[in-house]
Amino acid sequence: MPQATRLVWDLPVRITHWLLLACVAGCWATHYAGVEWFHWHHRLGYAVLVLVAFRVVWGFAGTRHARFANFLRGPRAIVEYLRSGRETAGHNPLGALGVVAMLALLGVQATTGLFANDEIMNAGPFYGWISPATSNRLTSLHHANSDWLLALIALHVLAVGWYAFVRRRALVRAMITGAKDEGVVSVVDAISGSRLPLALAIVVLLAGALALVVSAAPESTIALY
Numbered sequence: 057m058p059q060a061t062r063l064v065w066d067l068p069v070r071i072t073h074w075l076l077l078a079c080v081a082g083c084w085a086t087h088y089a090g091v092e093w094f095h096w097h098h099r100l101g102y103a104v105l106v107l108v109a110f111r112v113v114w115g116f117a118g119t120r121h122a123r124f125a126n127f128l129r130g131p132r133a134i135v136e137y138l139r140s141g142r143e144t145a146g147h148n149p150l151g152a153l154g155v156v157a158m159l160a161l162l163g164v165q166a167t168t169g170l171f172a173n174d175e176i177m178n179a180g181p182f183y184g185w186i187s188p189a190t191s192n193r194l195t196s197l198h199h200a201n202s203d204w205l206l207a208l209i210a211l212h213v214l215a216v217g218w219y220a221f222v223r224r225r226a227l228v229r230a231m232i233t234g235a236k237d238e239g240v241v242s243v244v245d246a247i248s249g250s251r252l253p254l255a256l257a258i259v260v261l262l263a264g265a266l267a268l269v270v271s272a273a274p275e276s277t278i279a280l281y
Contacts, residue, residue, distance in 0.1 A: 061235035062246035064145055066119040068255035070234055072111050076162065079103045080209075084202075094178045102266060105166035108159055109262050114255065119247045121146030128152050143225060145236065145245040154212060161205045168198040184274035 079100045086097040115124040127147035134149045147155055171186055172195040173179035183191055219225045230236050 060238045061233070062238050062241040062243070063234050064121050064236050064241055064245070064247065065231060065234040066122060066247060066250035066255075067234065067252055068110075068114060068118065068250060069122050070231055072107050072114070073231055076104065076107050079107065080162070080205075091174070091176065091178060094174070098181070101166050101169045102270075104162055105170075106259065106263050106266060108163045108166060110255070110259050111159060112163075113258050113262070117254065117258070119249070119251060120245075121247065124156075128156070141223075143240050145241045151215075154208070154215070157208060158212065161201060161208055164201050165198065165205055168194045168201065171195075172198045181270045181273045 082100045083097060083104065086093040086100065114122050120126055127144075127149070129149040129152065134153070137144075137149045170180045170182040171191050173183055173188075173191050175192075175195075179191065186194075216227050219227050235241075
């Protein structure tokens with residue numbers, strides 16, 4: 057008989073996770089698709105920046121297991137988890153490091169993209185606020201960080217595969233349905249809702265703020281320098 061489940065991941069966390077996957081894949085695709093796709097690269101980069109900013113805010117204002125205070129632990133907790141392998145309701149102490157690292161690299165990638173250029177004809181919306189030399193340095197960081205991000209994503213996929221096929225833990229299913237088996241999630245640990253109106257309000261505010269800043273940036277192209 058299938059085991060009963062209890063809700064752990066709220067809807068905003070799940071939507072953010074899968075939208076980030078789609079947007080990052082789209083960013084890589086549009087980067088290699090040619091200059092005619094650069095505007096879509098911009099738009100997807102904006103989406104990544106808003107999603108990452110939202111997830112950081114949600115790490116303080118979200119539901120129980122979305123909060124950093126709930127899953128970020130010190131070295132002792134990580135060692136204890138590695139010894140016991142005991143499954144947790146939310147992120148385990150080791151996986152929590154992956155969450156923070158992923159958000160950090162995604163944030164760096166999206167932010168540096170605002171100032172970067174392709175040394176041909178396209179540039180990020182904030183290119184006009186800095187010197188060409190500074191833009192070139194940030195472009196180099198943008199390229200290097202994409203390799204680090206790709207490596208981290210590969211590690212994440214391997215970890216999820218290991219949990220799925222070796223430890224028989226349905227992490228992908230949990231990130232789709234939001235629920236885990238009741239043997240892992242106690243009644244006390246389960247969440248009752250997703251605080252969706254609050255999440256939507258935060259996203260609208262973040263997206264609006266980004267749109268205002270982008271619209272205020274000076275129009276400039278590489279050809280102007």
